Amino acid sequence: MLEKMTNGSKRGDGGRTAGEQQDEDRAMIRLEALTKRYPGQRQAAVEELDLEIPAGRIVTFVGPSGCGKTTTMKLINRLIEPTSGRIHLDGRDVTEVAPHVLRRNIGYTIQQGGLFPHRTVADNIATVPRLLGWDRERIAARVDELLDLVGLAPQTYRRRYPKQLSGGQQQRVGVARALGGDPQVMLMDEPFGAIDPLNREALQNEFLRIQAEVRKTIVFVTHDIDEAVKMGDRIAIFGDGGVVHQYDTPERILADPADDFVSDFIGAGASVRRLSLTPLGALPVPDWPTVGDSAGGEERAAAARRAGHGHLMVLDDDGRPAGWLRVEDGAPGERLPLLTPLGPDATLFDALDRMLAANSSALAVVDGDGGYRGVVTMDAVRELINSTAAHAPRPHGSGGSDALQEV
Incomplete structure (x- = not known):
């Protein structure tokens, strides 16, 4: 049986020490009774909002249009001034800091990156470092460092202009610019919203990779619940x-919606x-009976008798999955091909x-070096779904075979 991951960030804690973990669990941003009312509007844009955003984490703001999520984000760096309430950044009230000084220490990116069209990629990324008074050599090194970080070769892209870049490349440069001054906090307003679905997923994955390295505190605004769950x-x-209506981990929100609004917003498919x-x-991926690719007839026959399954996993001399061997009446049968194994970053x-x-009921799982770890089966995935569904609260009254079909 596959066991559900129960704690920590879904992207892992990267081997951080207890002290580093405790540092990240402190509140980097704290909102106290934050309110924003516009003249002539009966309803507040933001009403008495209390919220703590932990250091080194991504917090996604999600909800329907006009719900105040972007307004809240803009209040944090005082692009909009609050009507009342307090905003604390790393323990300091931001109203005690000049707005332009505050913003130089907060990264900010929007749809399509918001790049200056008349400036080169390097000049865009260098915007905040120049305002902070960095010297030329330090700025040049930082530009190249960030271009490498976002997967754009400095020698190729630093002298290009935004119009010479694809939408995905512009967004990568926008992320690099937001990181330019090495801020503690980043604010991201639907940064991937204008990107096509294929490139959007690639950018999401790339950004999560970057975050695993830089560990910034990030407020990420989106209207897409799937993106909110992933990021x-x-x-x-x-x-x-x-x-x-609810502020919690993705796992808890999907398993236990706080009210009808959250349940309706999430929609169907929470288990998936x-x-x-x-x-x-x-x-802990379940093991599976294996046999070496170079094993002789007697060894294969012995492995088949011990198998307890309809197939054996064939491993090459380096311990990598190489195929399936059919087992018929306790004897080895024909050799069958293997679908591309799933790596450690693949999800259930x-x-x-x-x-x-692929009309398959089992797939090989490998480690980061391609070495065999085990096999994930349809029955195991089904068991996990049933297990989590059975234990998920129902606040609103909502009420296998081992055969391999890959081969």
């Missing part, structure tokens, strides 16, 4: 008037969405999707 260590679900939160690298959702697409 967020925690999710704040906003409703009308800037009211947060939970699979996307569980990387195979975090699971990826496993289910691959199985359904």
Whole structure:
């Protein structure tokens, strides 16, 4: 049986020390009774909002249009001034800091990157470092460092202009510019919203890779619950008037919606969405009977008798999955091909999707070096879904075979 990952960020804690973990659990941003009312409007844009955003984590703000999520984000760096309430950044009230000084220490990126069209890529990334008074050599080194970080070769891209870049490349440069001054906090307003689905997923994955390295405190605004679940260590679900209906981990929100609004906003398919939160690298993947690719006839026959399954996993001399060997009446049968194994970053959702697409009920799982770890089966995924569904609260009254079909 596959066991559900139960604690920590869904992207892992990267081997950080207890002291580093405790440092990240402190509140980097704290909102106290934050309110924003516009003249002539009966309803507040944000109403008495209390929220703590932990250091080194991504918190996604999600909700319908006009719910106050972008307004809240802009209040944090004082692009909009609050009507009342307090905003603390790393323990300091931001009203005590000049707005332009505050913003130089907060990274900010929007849809399509918001790049200056008349400036080169290097000049865009250098915007905040120049305002901070960095010297030329330090700025040049920082530009190249960040271009490498976002996957753009400095020698190729530093002298290009935004119009010479694709939408995905512009967004990568926008992220690099937001990181330019090495801020503690980044604010991201639907940064991937204008990107096509294929490139959007690639950018999401790339950004999560970058975050694993830089560990910034990030407020990420989106209208897409699937993006919120994928990107967020925690999710704040906003409703009308800037009211947060639920603020929790993606796992808990999907398993236990706080009210009807959250349940309706999440929609159907919460059990399947939970699979996307569980990387195979975090699971004790079940073992499977194996046999070496170079094994002789007697060794194969002995392995087949011990198998207890309809197939054996064939491993090459380096311990990598190489194929399946059919077992018939306790004897080895024909050799069968192998679907591409799943790596540690693949999720249970990826496993289910691959199985359904290939009409398979089992897939090999490998480690980061391609070495065999085990096999994930359709029965194991089904068992996990049933297990989590059985234990998930129902606040609103909502009420296998071992055969391998890959081969």
